Amino acid sequence: MNEKLIISGGRRLEGELRVTAAKNSVLPLIACCIMSEEEIHIHNCPQIADIFSMIDIIRAIGGSAELKNGTLSVNCKYANPQLVTADLTSSIRSSVFILGPILARFHYADISYPGGCEIGLRPIDLHIYGLKCLGIKVTEYGGMIICDGDNKRGGVVELDFPSVGATENIMMAGTLGSGVTVIRNAAREPEIVDLQNFINYLGGKVHGAGTGVITVEGVKSLGGGEYTPLGDRIAAATYLTAVGSAGGRAQITGAQPELMYAVLEKLKRAGCEITELNDGVRIVSSGKLHAVHKIETQPFPGYPTDMQPQITAMLAAADGTSFIVENMFENRFKYTAQLIKMGANIIVKDRVAVVKGVKKLSGALVAAEDLRGGAALVAAAIGADGDSVITGVRHIDRGYDKIENAFALLGADIKRVIEN
Numbered sequence: 001m002n003e004k005l006i007i008s009g010g011r012r013l014e015g016e017l018r019v020t021a022a023k024n025s026v027l028p029l030i031a032c033c034i035m036s037e038e039e040i041h042i043h044n045c046p047q048i049a050d051i052f053s054m055i056d057i058i059r060a061i062g063g064s065a066e067l068k069n070g071t072l073s074v075n076c077k078y079a080n081p082q083l084v085t086a087d088l089t090s091s092i093r094s095s096v097f098i099l100g101p102i103l104a105r106f107h108y109a110d111i112s113y114p115g116g117c118e119i120g121l122r123p124i125d126l127h128i129y130g131l132k133c134l135g136i137k138v139t140e141y142g143g144m145i146i147c148d149g150d151n152k153r154g155g156v157v158e159l160d161f162p163s164v165g166a167t168e169n170i171m172m173a174g175t176l177g178s179g180v181t182v183i184r185n186a187a188r189e190p191e192i193v194d195l196q197n198f199i200n201y202l203g204g205k206v207h208g209a210g211t212g213v214i215t216v217e218g219v220k221s222l223g224g225g226e227y228t229p230l231g232d233r234i235a236a237a238t239y240l241t242a243v244g245s246a247g248g249r250a251q252i253t254g255a256q257p258e259l260m261y262a263v264l265e266k267l268k269r270a271g272c273e274i275t276e277l278n279d280g281v282r283i284v285s286s287g288k289l290h291a292v293h294k295i296e297t298q299p300f301p302g303y304p305t306d307m308q309p310q311i312t313a314m315l316a317a318a319d320g321t322s323f324i325v326e327n328m329f330e331n332r333f334k335y336t337a338q339l340i341k342m343g344a345n346i347i348v349k350d351r352v353a354v355v356k357g358v359k360k361l362s363g364a365l366v367a368a369e370d371l372r373g374g375a376a377l378v379a380a381a382i383g384a385d386g387d388s389v390i391t392g393v394r395h396i397d398r399g400y401d402k403i404e405n406a407f408a409l410l411g412a413d414i415k416r417v418i419e420n
Contacts (some may be wrong), residue, residue, distance in 0.1 A: 003393040003417060004405055008413035009384035012287065015410045018280075019236045019254040020046040020070070021229040023399050024306075025191040028168045029095035029198050031073040035105050036065070036202055038224030041350045042072040045356060046232070046401035049394065081106045096124055098164060099147065101170035102108060103136060107149035126159055126166035133157045134173055134181060154179020154218060162187040162299050167214065168195055174216035181216040187215055188212065189300040190259045194230040201227055218224035230241045231255035231279075234306045235400060236377050237263040241307070242407065245271045245314040247287020250410055255279030262303040266292050266311055270318060287383070291320030291357055292373045297328050305321035309335050309376035316344035317383060318357040326351045335373025338366040342384055360385050366393035376380050378403060382412045399401055 021044040031054070033040045034330045044243035045051060045067055055072070058065040063076035095111065102109040108201040113124070123124045128138050128145070133155045137148040154177075167187040172195075174181030174262050186192070187208055196209035202225065205217035236255035245269055257264065257276040264274050264281065269292045273284040292315060297305040315322040316339055333348045340346055341364045345356040363386030368374025375398035381388035390396075392414065396403055404414045 002391070003416055003418050005378060005381075005383040005390040005393055006415050007363070007378065007390065008389045009381050009386060009388060010414055011363075011382070012412055013243045013246045013407075013410040013412060014248045016251040016253065017239055017406055017409050019239075019252065020044050020401055022191060022194070022232040022234070023048060023050060024164075024189075024234070025194040025229040026051055026072075027312055028172070028191070028195050028363060029227070030058065030065070030072070030098045031101050032172055032195065032198060032202075033058070034061075034076045034098060035172065036081055036224055037077040038222075039075045039223045040202070041328035042074070043226065043228040044070055045072045045229075049398045051311050054095070057098060059167075066095065067122055070102045072123035081109055090353070096127060097169060099127065099131065099145070100169040100210050100255060103131065103147055103149040103152060103173050103241045106305050107152060109145070109147040109149070112143055112262070112375065114130055121168040121263070125161045126248060127169045130157045130159070130166050130183070131173060134170070136173070138308050143299065152177055152285075154181045156182045156186065156214075159183065159185040161185070164192065165187050165402065167192055171195060171206060171209075171214060171216055173198070174218060175199055176221070177218040181218070184212065186212055186214045187299060188229055188319045189407075190233065190256075198225070198227055198229070201225060205243070208393055213275070223417040233259045233318075234261040234304065234372075236260065236280065237307050238310050238379065238400070239406065239410070240264075240267060240272075240281060240387040241310040241314045241409070242379035242382055243283050244270060244289060245287065245317060245379060247284070247383070248413075249284045249413070251277070251280060251287070253277065255280060257281050262301060263307050263311070265394055266295060266303070270315065287362065289314065291315060291316040291318050291322040291355070294323045294325065295327040305332065306372050308332060309373045310348070310379055312336065312353060313339060313376040313380040314383075315355050315357060317361050320357055322357070323353040325354060326353070326354040332373075334369055335376055338369075338373075338377055339342065339380060341366055342380060342388070360384050363388040365389045365391075368395045375400060378407070378414075382407060382414070
């Protein structure tokens with residue numbers, strides 16, 4: 001079954017849209033549930049492919065998981081880590097998060113290398129290094145990661161790079177058991193703070209998230225309860241950039257504006273009027289934007305790599321030349337070939353894209369090849385002249401809850417077509 005989005009561009013966007021919980025928060029939270037033998041309810045969950053993949057993993061290892069009316073109910077009392085299969089973990093990058101929780105509770109893990117978007121190598125060396133620092137024996141063989149945690153203890157982990165995934169995995173690995181784990185040069189993303197809050201709500205002892213040093217004191221067990229994760233700052237910022245390029249006025253709520261400052265500052269420089277709200281952002285755009293001289297992706301609080309394709313799509317029809325530097329992933333400019341089909345003038349050399357703004361993009365047949373690049377194509381098509389057809393929608397569905405419905409609420413002419 002193939003699905004595609006058909007978009008008639010040129011409409012100004014107007015209205016109000018509320019985002020759900022952050023994909024990048026919910027995925028490690030689901031994995032964290034493996035450490036508890038009690039029922040846990042996570043509210044405001046988006047219905048996206050990556051979350052359903054994690055639900056499949058929880059069920060496959062003997063736990064129960066059900067997403068109903070925005071609430072995900074998880075119970076891992078009868079989980080058995082020996083039931084993890086390669087076909088499950090190879091389909092989703094975030095499956096690597098189950099390593100830490102499984103080792104914390106069961107002291108043994110055996111999984112295949114995780115899959116996901118092909119935007120770069122994204123090695124899990126830092127994950128493995130961190131686990132080894134906790135006394136865990138790790139063997140890599142035949143595409144499998146085999147971990148023996150019988151001698152797991154607290155330890156000091158000095159990360160060479162502030163990796164979000166490695167930070168979160170090590171936090172969870174150190175949550176159960178004896179000893180104190182210290183993570184230095186830890187990633188500072190808001191989703192890490194959310195994971196800390198979740199672990200502590202369940203009875204854990206984690207301190208320092210949001211800074212460069214995180215301390216985890218091992219506890220004997222975690223409990224259950226109800227939790228509402230952080231709002232999705234990346235989804236919110238995606239919709240803001242679409243309004244920026246199409247023109248109009250909209251109110252995007254459900255995400256904290258202080259967590260989007262790097263993106264909001266670039267929107268202001270491009271000519272958008274931004275008003276911060278208690279629980280979101282109001283944007284007004286004429287649709288006639290000007291270039292932003294230089295944008296470099298950086299770990300939080302710098303400009304997020306997950307918003308690089310969307311801002312590039314917006315600036316493709318801005319007046320002047322913008323320079324986009326991608327410091328996080330080496331293959332993240334693949335989507336620009338599709339924007340060029342729409343009339344964009346973009347030259348990519350290594351990790352730098354030179355974006356010479358054109359007067360207007362034009363509708364075209366384009367293909368989404370990864371999550372955020374796909375979202376950028378949708379935003380570009382909404383602001384373009386004429387009709388666009390976007391294939392590869394499954395990539396977009398990994399991170400956006402029915403993106404066509406969200407944009408339709410803002411007045412876009414967009415529909416999903418299913419072909420058998």
